[in-house]
Amino acid sequence: MSSNSPRRPSSLIGWLLRWHPRLGAVVGLAIIAWGLSGLAHPIISRIQPSAEAYLYKLEAFSTADLLSVSEAAKRAGITQSLTAVRLLAWQQQAYYRLQTDSDIIWLNANSGAVVDNAERDYAVFLARHYLGDQHSAVKSLSLQTEFDEDYVFVNRLLPVWRVAFEREDGMRVYVDTASDRLGTVVNNTKAATSVFFRNVHSWIFIKNDNLRLTLMSICLVGGGVIALAGLLQYFLQWRAGRGWRQGRSALKVHRLLGVTVAITAVTFTGSGLYHLWQKQFVLQPVAVPTQSVAAEQLAVNWSAVNANIVQADMVAIDGQAYFRTWYEGELHYIDARDGQVLNDGERLHAIALVAQYMPTDAPIKATRTVESFNDEYGFVNKRLPVIAVDYERADHLSVYVEARSGALATVVRDADRYEGFSFAFLHKWHFIDGLGHTPRDIISACFATGIALTFSLGMFLFLRRARR
Incomplete structure (x- = not known):
């Protein structure tokens, strides 16, 4: 036994010396790409365009002389069922924004007259408000119903109007006219950096989801x-005293960097793998059919409700509007x-919405109004305020769920909470938030750079040895 024990570490060292660089050569490019894109992420976030405003505040208006929805629709000759109805004031005038299965119609809420091009004009108005640009000409205006390379899923809101302006930076603004909200602002710089990050970090260039999942998991x-x-x-x-300080400068730097960033490399890759796979097991909501209401059922007398209101949106609760x-x-x-009332x-x-999206026989423990992002309901979910059931x-x-739009915001279980904690603390380094946003980004970027350099040197050493 004693004669064999000295050879065990020697044999293990030899095995590691043989396979450590070979495995590194196989996955090295992927790790380098992730390290460099991790370094780029805080830089990208700081050079992206920002909106001039992030909120559009509606003003209260008088309900005197307002027509009911049913009367306004009758005067306008609208016979289709309505899937969405909104009452709001814009430029000192009250309007109904009516949505059918095939069209969006704006009516003057006092006369019932159809207002031509109001939807498009309102989209441009909101885009100028959020961008703070009242002078640049509109280059193009289009309704977007799907996410794409320019307006990605992380923005959440759909459908939105894409308002592109005649500017050197190619600015386009995405706005939701159904809720007056900003989707996002995108210029040429943001579009290019987004394509870079999504290709290098998320590998969207691999169109087959299963292949992408497999390759990323392996790496x-x-x-x-x-x-x-x-x-x-x-x-x-080091323990065997076998010349661990020996070697050329590249090897010494590789060793020193490797020891420094090794644990971080494990936490980055481990939390990334956890995040990647947890997304494959999210609960899928039930497809909720669009509500449809006959205009004659919407006969509320607004002046009897209150002398002044700010806005009103039609919703359905258990089939009732x-x-x-x-x-x-x-x-x-x-x-x-x-x-x-x-x-x-x-x-x-909220309870009715949840019952539609995620049916369950379990009893309700509590309902909560969430007005700010937190560890469980993070910024990535975009929508606020929301109701948690x-x-x-x-x-x-x-x-x-977001009662305002009737949309499902997110679903969270213990498995999602564990993964969210892992990703926030081990991948995005929120455990050092106390130092401030910028110091946190600098520290994590330095480690990401160190990982990329370590693997780059490792691949260089492997290729140099292979040439010999």
């Missing part, structure tokens, strides 16, 4: 194994037929 596992193997090799050579209405600084749900309307609406289940299911 992530390989990167973590290489980092651990290198750390083990360094330790064994209501208007989600703001007045006197508060939100009210009123019956679309007679204006009666529905007590606790927003909570009932928590269930009494073993996986502690929470479903977030």
